[in-house]
Amino acid sequence: MGDYLKAGSGDLEYSILVEGVSLSIGRSRLLDDVSLKVKRGSMTAILGANGAGKTTVLKCLLGLVKPSSGRVEVNGRDVNLYSRVDLARELAYVPQLLNASVSFTVLDFVMMGRYAYEGGFGYQDKEGEGVAMDALQRVDMSKFIDRKLHTLSGGERQKVCLAAALAQESEILILDEPSAHLDPRQSEEVHRLLAGVAESSGLTILTVTHDLNWAAMDYDYVFGMKDGRVVAEGLASEVITCDGLRALFGVDFTIVPHPDTERGMVVPTVRNREGGIS
Amino acid sequence: MKGNVKIWCLIILALVTVFVTPWLGERSIGFDVLARPFTMGVDDLDAVIFWQIRVPRLLLAFLAGVGLSLGGVVFQAMFRNALATPFTLGVAGGASFGVALWVQLGLSFSILGIGGISLAAMGGAVFSILLLYGLVRASGKSSPMTMLLGGVAISFFFSSLIMLLQYLMDIGDSFRVIHWLMGDIGRANLDSVLQVFPFVASGGLIVMYLRRELNLLSVSDEIAASRGVNVDGVRVVLFFAVSLMVAGIITVCGPIGFVGIMAPHMCRLVFGANHRVLVPTSLIFGGVFLTWCDTLARTVSVSSEIPVGIVTALLGGPFFLWLLFKHGERH
């Protein structure tokens, strides 16, 4: 059903187009004239303090929240014109760390990513299982297919979620803080996998993250949000600067070049005894 | 493969249940009655007991078990709470109130062959679901506690309304309501089996069709939506299916508690959480479970029988508490 929609999207420059989106709930204004464009095949990060409206933007993209005004387009078509199934074929979503009480087996959970391609009555085709196995292979979890999700570590769970989103075979991947609650090793694994996926498959990846260094290292393009507005956008090296971070978080960081790549890494600024900045 | 063996065991258990329980009872009956269905006349006592008492009863108990178990599965997935069933969340109370109100008003009509009393039960069930769902939405967080307490409040609300009605009823109606409130499978006949059948079968069919959606809903609404589930629409359809089953069962059998918690949970322990398997297995196991409860209820005392609702409650109460404590530990 979704094929005719996909047809025209072949040579679009931007996979995601958000234009002048505002959203108010009651008196609070969650989003205020937000515009962002995500280039096809790019890795884009959204940075910002908690409550800046990052997750709300994702919800608008997923069609979970209808903005009060403005336009949200995915692959050149208004989000609200998609049916749920069609949208799922364009756009996959990896949520924040999955609740530990979900007790599906890994393979079952990844197969659930195939929802948009299956018929009713729980019908599953062999092809779908191949896709799921392939996705698990890509995140290096194919040894775990019979394990229950709740017996896995946080990092492994996150990798399974990533596999489930890959099994959805969509062009765009949206992630909400993929490394939240993970320890450094798990976080490294997830980000490495993500960068690998982006490189090998050419997916468009849009990530909400607090992980400034990973954003600086892997991502092409960065949006900075504050109080429901986009206050900064540009290449990672343009946004993740001392001034840029001060504007976003109201805190001073020091930027030093990475020894290997020369990309700017974020480190805490040393404070003197009196609490001022040295 | 191991999973397949378990499923075969369940199927064999179901067949054994269906073919053994009608032979259990005070009076022993020979196998020759099988050749004499629909015997007319009281001369052939064995055939009458077998075909007009025990078999309809078996069928009704099985159907009710299927519906109640599925109702539990659906609610547990949608509310993501192991203790959620149409009974603990007050939907059965709403349906019961619908029936009691119908009896009190003494109305009698039917639409398209569906008795008005079933429609009244359906109305009560839908109303209480709306109430519950509104409550969950309004409180923002659907924490297990909020939901269970809300369900308890709704149950109490409806049961006091039923008591009020009963207070105002004449003795005959009051008897009827008391009898029915105890969970009444004893008066089963072919007609009542056929009355319940379309409700449970349609509800079951809908739930079977929406197994993949149940899987996704049991993870989270957001994930379900992002995978392509029309969450609102599916939820409405599932609520409708549960109301259908609960209303159909409550109209004839009265409220029978705890089946919706015990059967799905046991199946989850054995077959895992995937609704692709969980739905059909809980469906069968629910039927098997309630059939044995009813067999116990009618054979355990000599001169009369205890209502099946008492048997399920005696088994289910401790089970519920065990689950509550187990559940509490994990969070």
Next chain:
Amino acid sequence: MKLFVNKSLFRLSSGGWFVVVCVLVLFVLSHLGRSWVRGWSAEQAAMYAEKRSDAGQFPERLVGLSPSNVETLFALGLGDKVVGVNRYTSYPAAAADLPKIGGMVDVDFEQMLILKPDYVVLLESQRSLVQKFEEIGIKTLSVNHESVEGIVSSFSEIAKLCGNEERAAAICDEIREHIERVRESVEGRGRPRVLICIHHSTDVSQPEQIIVCGSGGYHRELLEIAGGVNAYDGPVAFPKLSRENLINLNPDIIIDLVNKKVVNERSRDELKGLWNVYGELDAVKNRRVVIADGAEHFLPGPRFLKTLDVFSEGIHGVKVERKSTILKHFEEGDIE
């Protein structure tokens, strides 16, 4: 907040349409099935009815499905034909030993079939059971024990079935005559407002959880025959009264029906003494609380004249002599 837009609620896939069609077909099929089953049941019932008229003889095996019906059967001299009784039956002694087939609303249908009764006599308030009896080929006779006229006619209805109408006629005459004599004896006297208490808790220092006769049952009628009026005149059949309700009603006389035999005079005084707590009531002030004990006061069967006598004596102090006839013998446990 409006969550989950993209409503395409009723856009169904082919599988969805299949389910909808199946659901409709299921309901239609079951409707057809039910009408067939009903037709078959009606046919069967007609056959039973034919058999009944063919038989032409009186039933030999009877079941009384309520204690009052069992008593009625025994009073009619049909005791030797009774094969099963209600679980709560305690009188006459011979009936209490018979096989029990269930309570007021729960019946062991299998046991019932095994006993092979020709007829089951039940109360109209047990009407929800009738259908199932008819299906399994057991004939039923419903009697109304909620009014005095109903009790009287229940004798003739049962007798008509069992062929001892003479005895029933004698019993009915006896009842009617006695009622008439009670009515005459209280004529011209005042009509005090009486409260008939059918239940209260006795294990506490004062009557609590008081349930009285309201608009339902035969007690209200007996009360009017005995020359009183019901102090409660609301719509509820058997209302439960609080102390405040009692004060508002302020009955002239309270008749306290106690469901068990009071063993001696002392315990009777104790029961009466419970009411002293409610000293503000005229009935208590004027020492017009009457204790009537015994299960018979709750049974609308052949012993209900005893209740009438208690009422007339309690209200007006009139003691109308009973002629020593059938019911009197029955009351004394003397069944031929």
